[in-house]
Amino acid sequence: MVLLLPDGEADSHRRPSALSYAIQLPFARALARAGEGDGLAVHVLRYRCRGWNADDAHPAEDAAWAADEVQRLYGDVPVCLVGHGMGGRAALRAAGHGAVTSKQLMGRRVLIVHGTNDERTDPELSYRLAERAKKANRDTCRFEVHSDGHALRQHRSEVVALAADFVRGSLFARSYARPVADALAAPPPLGLRMPLAAGFGRSLRH
Template identity: 65%
Template sequence: MAHFALVGPPEGRRPRLGRPVSSRSVASAVGGVVLLLPDGEPVSARRASLRARTAMLPLGRGLVRAGLAEGLVAHVVHYRTRGWNGADADLAADASWAVEEAVRRYGDVPICLVGHGFGGRAALRAAGHEAVGAVLALAPWLPEDDVAAEPEPVRQLVGRRVLLVHGTNDARTDPELSFRFAERAKKANRETCRFEVHSDGHALRQYADEVRALVTDFALGALFARPVARPVTDAMAAPPPLGLRMPLAAGFGGSSRR
């Protein structure tokens, strides 16, 4: 009989919020919070990856700069471990804790979850808290419905604005699985759209400027009712599959508001 080592966070290890992502001090009047959820691994009890956390910082800094007038604050979530770990869904549990902690610290302000890879899956899972108004999943790791014990849930997304972004050449997380998830999510919540980044990979480096512009446009629009770029409006309004396979055009964030 095979024996499998137990995985999961060692007893006593706790999640936490990193320091506010900004060189400026936190504004006295916080108007909204972005929680940045780094990538992880399928199964692991190792400490969360510093590299994955660091990779979220440029996105966070850009969001804080763009949302300075509204008092936007961003934190990178420090997981207890880097593993999703099956039914324990440790990263999703840590994301849910982070939402509660943000509410405790900042009170009744809107929260946006932004996750990459397994962090994208954690963001989608943790969206059910009433304080969460928007969710962005970048290259999310999602299971195949036909091999999962249960389909990945979507009901927690109702009433949220949801954006998925995936590179078409992602060799680590299957973009077709995020499309199938988006199809189910759209049926439960029409405020769902998905953008495809042609020929980009898991890290979304090839069109990093466009991805950051899209995330900023979407997040600030959802948190502070700012007008969003026309492609985002079109993607939300378009029926599947058009609004779930919206191409992210080169130069988005420049001329895309026309």
């Protein structure tokens, strides 16, 4: 099971817009297609409100609730949290849930992807987070999408393919693509500044 966690805002108790959910649907469908043969299911989480809201960390609470629901509805199945923007932060916070097999952090497999031209969230912050995580958990890697911004629109197909490869490798013990395996094996900084190559998605469609 993949729980896809959308982006959000720092502070807001308003309900999320329908657009924030709809934006994630093509990504969800692509992940579902990639894992169809393995029986992968993908759900996009609808947050109660669109803000993180300081210590309340509402999206992380919602993600943990959703993982509980997965176990209640489907039994003891492994869960992968996939988040965009604030959803990535929620994934890291909620990843201590017993059902989660990728993210947070001890005993989890962690992938961070960041655009180098992100003007909303400093890429160096995610690098320092990955660096700290790598010290405690060798199964951590980070990819940089050069010239792309916060939404990762310019290299969307490559990002989707990277996420799909990581999900299948983490949930179904598939072999990771060579760049992912190299990034996981490499020490910092190399494995935490791995460039996402143009055409990564095409190389997996064979």
